[in-house]
Amino acid sequence: MSFFQEFKNFAIKGNMIDMAVGIVIGTAFNNVISTIVKKVVMPPLSLLTDGVNLSNKKYILRHASDSAEEVAVGYGELMEALIDFFIIAFTIFVVIRTINHFKKRSDDPKDETVETPKNIQLLSNIEKLMEEQNTLLKKKRD
Template sequence: MRNFYQEFKNFAIKGNMIDMAIGIIIGTAFNNVINTLVKKVIMPPLSMLTDDVNLSNRKYILREASEDLEEVAIGYGEMFEVLIDFLIIALTIFIVVRGINRFKSRAEDPEDQAVETPKNIELLSNLERLMKEQNDLLRESKK
């Protein structure tokens, strides 16, 4: 039991749990931004294009409501809004990750003088260059 407690403590303290919590909080806030963007910015012009039809209210009625029974309907308008939400979120995440990857690759390039190269990348680059030179010298000496 002590080993389990120690593993959990290491997991929580070393940042994994904290990073995950921060990601969930930011994701929740980002979801609210996207929902507002879709419902208040994107859907009103689409509604105008479809003769002021509110897409979230669009549905295919399977059974009309009566005194005894509730209406049964397929809400395809809501599905359309959710798909737009998904596409916007996916596009935004793609753009952010793409930007981070570009910055990361520039930061890891020891030849790029615009971004200061981290010391560990610079040392590895120098080590790789020296090993290549050593291998070239060994190949030449064998000939």
């Protein structure tokens, strides 16, 4: 199969659209989390550190002079990015865990609190019919 044909199949099956939607939602989600970290999490954290703004923390390698700019490692911004990452990772973990929990419940044909999808109901009915058939066949053999 040619490269173009593979790409065409990929695009037609909807994977590309699903991926694009996921990227757009992920970007918006990232902006929300960054704002929460900068405007909600960091201000109380700076109160705990005597009003020090974490994003301004840096290790100066060379001080600014008339002929050269300051060279510094901004470890405070790195710490904010790590906090962003951990909040995003934790949130995604909780969302996926919740989705998996509901998926397990919906796949269980014996759980009557959740409406079972048609394909699971049909498979469950087929399983019951096969069990009945096996018991009848065993009785005929005996």
